[in-house]
Structure formats: C-alpha cells, structure tokens
Amino acid sequence: MKILVIAFRKVNKNASTTHYRTRAAVMDHERGQHGNVQGSDNDSDEEVSGDPDTKAQEYISRVRNQDRCAKVGPKVPGSLSVHNRLQATDLSSALDLKKSPASEDAEASHLLLLPLELILEIFSHLHVRFVLSVLPLVCRTLRDIVQDKVTWRIRVQKRLQGSYPVVDNPDLNWPAACLDLEELLDHWSGSKRNSEHFSLTDGHYASVDSVLLLQGGTLCVSGSRDRNVCVWDLTKLGQEGEKGLVKALGAKSSGTHKGWVWSLASRENNLCSGSWDSTIKLWDMGAEGQLCREIRGKTAVLCLSYQQDILVAGFYDKRVTVYDPRASQPLVKSRKVHSSAVLSLSADEHYILSSSEDRTLVVFDRRANSVLQRLQLESYLLSTSYCAPEMWAGDNQGLVHVFENRGGAFQHIRCFDVGHSSQITGVRHSPGALYTTSTDKTIKIHIPTDPPQTLSSQVHCDVVNGISVEGNIMAAASGAMTVEIWRMMD
Structure with missing residues (x-):
C-alpha cells in the first residue's frame, strides 16, 4: 500500500510540472484573438462547459507558463514628488532636536534634561513594544514624545536607506509601521536568520x-x-x-x-x-x-x-x-x-x-x-x-x-x-x-x-x-x- 501511495504522489508531481510546456502555441493563438479586447458590463448567463481538470490544465499552460x-x-x-519622501529637514523642523523636552516639566528627571536628539537615540535601543507600552506611563513628557508621529518617522529613517513610504499616507500608523519594520529586520537581516x-x-x-x-x-x-x-x-x-x-x-x-x-x-x-x-x-x-x-x-x-x-x-x-x-x-x-x-x-x-x-x-x-x-x-x-x-x-x-x-x-x-x-x-x-x-x-x-x-x-x-x-x-x-x-x- 505504501509503495502505491508513493507512486501515486510521483505521478501527480509529474502531471503538475508538465503543464508548463503544453499547449502554449494554441493558447498564444487564442490570446491573440481576444487578449486585448476591452471588458464590458455584460451580465449574460453564458455557461462554460467542459471537464474542469482539462480546463485547469489549459489555464496553467497559458497563464502559468514560465x-x-x-x-x-x-x-x-x-x-515621486518630494512630499512622498522621508526628509530629515522636514523632521527636524517639526521637533527641535537640540532642545531638552523637559524644560517646563516639573516631573522631569535628569535624563529628560538631555537634548531630544539624545533621548531619541536612547529610545532607539529599546524595543518598540516597550517604548509604546511602558514609557507613556512614566511621565507626561515621555508620553508626549511617544505619541508624536515624528518620533517614529525619525526612528524609521535611521533604519532605512531608500525613500519611505512609497505612497504618501497622512493616516499612516507610524508606530505600527516601525514595529513591523523592526521585527522584519530582526528576523531576516544579517547572516543569522532568527x-x-x-x-x-x-x-x-x-x-x-x-x-x-x-x-x-x-x-x-x-x-x-x-x-x-x-x-x-x-x-x-x-x-x-x-x-x-x-x-x-x-x-x-x-x-x-x-x-x-x-x-x-x-x-x-x-x-x-x-x-x-x-x-x-x-x-x-x-x-x-x-x-x-x-x-x-x-x-x-x-x-x-x-x-x-x-x-x-x-x-x-x-x-x-x-x-x-x-x-x-x-x-x-x-x-x-x-x-x-x-x-x-x-x-x-x-x-x-x-x-x-x-x-x-x-x-x-x-x-x-x-x-x-x-x-x-x-x-x-x-x-x-x-x-x-x-x-x-x-x-x-x-x-x-x-x-x-x-x-x-x-x-x-x-x-x-x-x-x-x-x-x-x-x-x-x-x-x-x-x-x-x-x-x-x-x-x-x-x-x-x-x-x-x-x-x-x-x-x-x-x-x-x-x-x-x-x-x-x-x-x-x-x-x-x-x-x-x-x-x-x-
């Protein structure tokens, strides 16, 4: 019984690969007759008859032919227009990176007396989930930094070389995008796959x-x-x-x-x-x-x-x-x-x-x-x-x-x-x-x-x-x- 199953698997595997070489010429001819015709809103109930397996093989030969x-x-x-590109000048104008964010915050610790640029650098070494879930609970200053989307745009910019995002989206959830990106990099970048x-x-x-x-x-x-x-x-x-x-x-x-x-x-x-x-x-x-x-x-x-x-x-x-x-x-x-x-x-x-x-x-x-x-x-x-x-x-x-x-x-x-x-x-x-x-x-x-x-x-x-x-x-x-x-x- 085991021999029969193995043989059946081999037969099916051969059948599933030969479709790339069959009926290509016939389908090229058929495609030449109708491939560029504009579609319409024709609601007629024309039914296509025939054996489904035969039609599937024909479809594979035509559409999936390597x-x-x-x-x-x-x-x-x-x-792309410049507004689609992540620009450092845009980010620095939104936040004063050289200024301490705690200048008027009575709750400020000595850490928050540092320039914002250094604070964001420290944040970049913490996991995104920790930054999102824990830091806003510490004080109002950290909460405001975490909730500002420019914080996350700066973080994304430091991790990427190309322009991002490809499509300008004012509603983009930057913290979620940053989490998505950093987990991708953790799992797939470098020689060791995690x-x-x-x-x-x-x-x-x-x-x-x-x-x-x-x-x-x-x-x-x-x-x-x-x-x-x-x-x-x-x-x-x-x-x-x-x-x-x-x-x-x-x-x-x-x-x-x-x-x-x-x-x-x-x-x-x-x-x-x-x-x-x-x-x-x-x-x-x-x-x-x-x-x-x-x-x-x-x-x-x-x-x-x-x-x-x-x-x-x-x-x-x-x-x-x-x-x-x-x-x-x-x-x-x-x-x-x-x-x-x-x-x-x-x-x-x-x-x-x-x-x-x-x-x-x-x-x-x-x-x-x-x-x-x-x-x-x-x-x-x-x-x-x-x-x-x-x-x-x-x-x-x-x-x-x-x-x-x-x-x-x-x-x-x-x-x-x-x-x-x-x-x-x-x-x-x-x-x-x-x-x-x-x-x-x-x-x-x-x-x-x-x-x-x-x-x-x-x-x-x-x-x-x-x-x-x-x-x-x-x-x-x-x-x-x-x-x-x-x-x-x-």
Whole structure:
C-alpha cells in the first residue's frame, strides 16, 4: 500500500510540472484573438462547459507558463514628488532636536534634561513594544514624545536607506509601521536568520496552490490540486512526532471539492474555498471546520476576497461576482467586467479591484455600483495586496507594481524589479514588510522602500504558488506537494 501511495504522489508531481510546456502555441493563438479586447458590463448567463481538470490544465499552460514570461525592463513612472519622501529637514523642523523636552516639566528627571536628539537615540535601543507600552506611563513628557508621529518617522529613517513610504499616507500608523519594520529586520537581516523552518509533507499528494493562516497564525489551511483543503495546527510544530495535520475538510469519501482547490479567503472564523469544480464552500472554523453552505457558480473560481459584509469571487468566465453569505439567496451582483479570466481580487468597504489575463485592472465603486476605472497594463497581475491608499501587485513578468488611490482615482506610480526571474504568484504587503513568491522557486522578503530592499531570498525545490503571513508565522504553498512554514523566534 505504501509503495502505491508513493507512486501515486510521483505521478501527480509529474502531471503538475508538465503543464508548463503544453499547449502554449494554441493558447498564444487564442490570446491573440481576444487578449486585448476591452471588458464590458455584460451580465449574460453564458455557461462554460467542459471537464474542469482539462480546463485547469489549459489555464496553467497559458497563464502559468514560465516560457512565456520573458522579463522586460520595468517602465517606472516619473519620480515621486518630494512630499512622498522621508526628509530629515522636514523632521527636524517639526521637533527641535537640540532642545531638552523637559524644560517646563516639573516631573522631569535628569535624563529628560538631555537634548531630544539624545533621548531619541536612547529610545532607539529599546524595543518598540516597550517604548509604546511602558514609557507613556512614566511621565507626561515621555508620553508626549511617544505619541508624536515624528518620533517614529525619525526612528524609521535611521533604519532605512531608500525613500519611505512609497505612497504618501497622512493616516499612516507610524508606530505600527516601525514595529513591523523592526521585527522584519530582526528576523531576516544579517547572516543569522532568527527563524525555524518546517516542511509539512503528509497532507497533500498534488501541488499546493493556496495557503492561508488563521487565528493569529496558530492555524493554517491549504488548498491543493488533490481537491482537498487541509487544516494544520501550528502550535505544536517542533515537538517530537508532531506533524501538524489536523484533517482535510469535507467528507472523507468525497474530499473537500471535486476539482482543484485554487483559492482561499477568510473573515474571523469563517473560511471559504474556491475550486475548479465551480463551487465556493464556506466552513465554520469555530465549529471544527463544519460545512456551512455551498455556492455554485458556472465556471472555475480563481480568486476570492472575504469582506465584513460581502464575499467577492473572480471567475474563469471573466466575471466578478458579489455574494452575501448570510442571505438565503446569496447572489448580489455578477458582472462581466473583463475580456479574459479574472486572476486576482482585492477589496475594502469602498472598492473592488480585479485584475485579469486581459491585462487590465478594473476598479469597481461599491457605493456607486459601477465601474470607476479601467487601467490598461502591459502585463497581467497574478497577485495583489491592497490596503488603502496603496496596492502592491506581482505580474507575469516577475515585476512588482505599486498603485495609489488618490481621492478615488487609482494611478500606477511605480514598477520594481525585485529579483524574480519569472512570474510572481504571491504578494503580501504591510506598512513595514513586503513578501513575494514566484515560479522561479524563491520566496523573497523585502523592506517596502523605493526601491524595495531585499533582506532574504529563500530558495525552494519547486515553484512557490502563494504566501500568507500572520503574527510570527510565514506560510508558503509549494508545487512540491508541501506547505512550507517559517516560525519567527523572539
């Protein structure tokens, strides 16, 4: 029996890698006929028929074909205006660094009689969490210093070489950005990596295409071409004999889905999985992964975004569809806004951003219930990470793009070559960190400056199909039928 399982794993691995070389010429011809046609708001209910596995293989051959991803030089928009750059002169004008902050404070200790510049230098040797939680309790002077965002901008400036932030954001939480940045530097800079690596091998027997961390990084879910969603308990990793696998969602006899599991999204304890079997399944992770409901579409579900009030899905048949998972009839709106398959989605309470194989980025205004913008690009975006006012995205040529929301108008402001030699399959951006994965078999960790500074490049044995970061855990989906986990050490 063990020999049969090993043989089956090898057959599936070979099948999952040959897709990069098949049907490329046919798909190039088909793409030439419709790839540059503008999308429309056609709401017709055309259903695409055919075997889902065959369509999935065709999609992989066309969209994930490494041979078609020859990189061209990034076309970078004009220089950022000076207000986007972190300037020492701006900071020194906001605070008098040569003056003692305690000149009029009766509570002042001898320490606070020092010039502010020296006090901030002392602060820089203390952990961010300590500065935020303890120092404001000491006296009013320290509280005022800690609460001034210029304090944190100065601290960030001393740690960085490039311009930061890339997108000007007056509402940026500088203490949180500083904490994010310094923890990234502690874990990934220098020759000694402050992390543990685990390879979870016993759950899937085909390529893992999606991964998602839940519950602060204590739980991991992964979707695979073996049609299953596996749940992993990460709290006991490293203990003798502990493999992490809890179970596969769904019935043991039929599996999670009847097609490849391609996308995952979550909101609180609710998880949804999208598959090439044209279904979205919702699971209650607070009730041990019980199936809540199934939403049936007409074609493969390629991407998902789970918001507080809606669930957004991008389909193979060019549609972006909005559901209300709480309603008895969940369908809210379905619009065909692209001329090719929808590859990636991002959303918030105001906008839905969808990218497609047709090389467009469509911005849908939720309040106006209409398409706000349609940006034509020179490549197609496979992965996006959006938190207003900026979106970071990875394309099929291995480049990272930055878009800015300027008062409801999205603009492409930056394009970076971060060192990937083929398409970027996963992007995760936060104020102080940038993670990217690629079919070039690498995971890269960067500081999100202009240009990004790469701290670490993790080389893997197979393509890396996606990434999730939560708390002190980084998880990656591997074409080698594994889930790769890095746990950061304090």
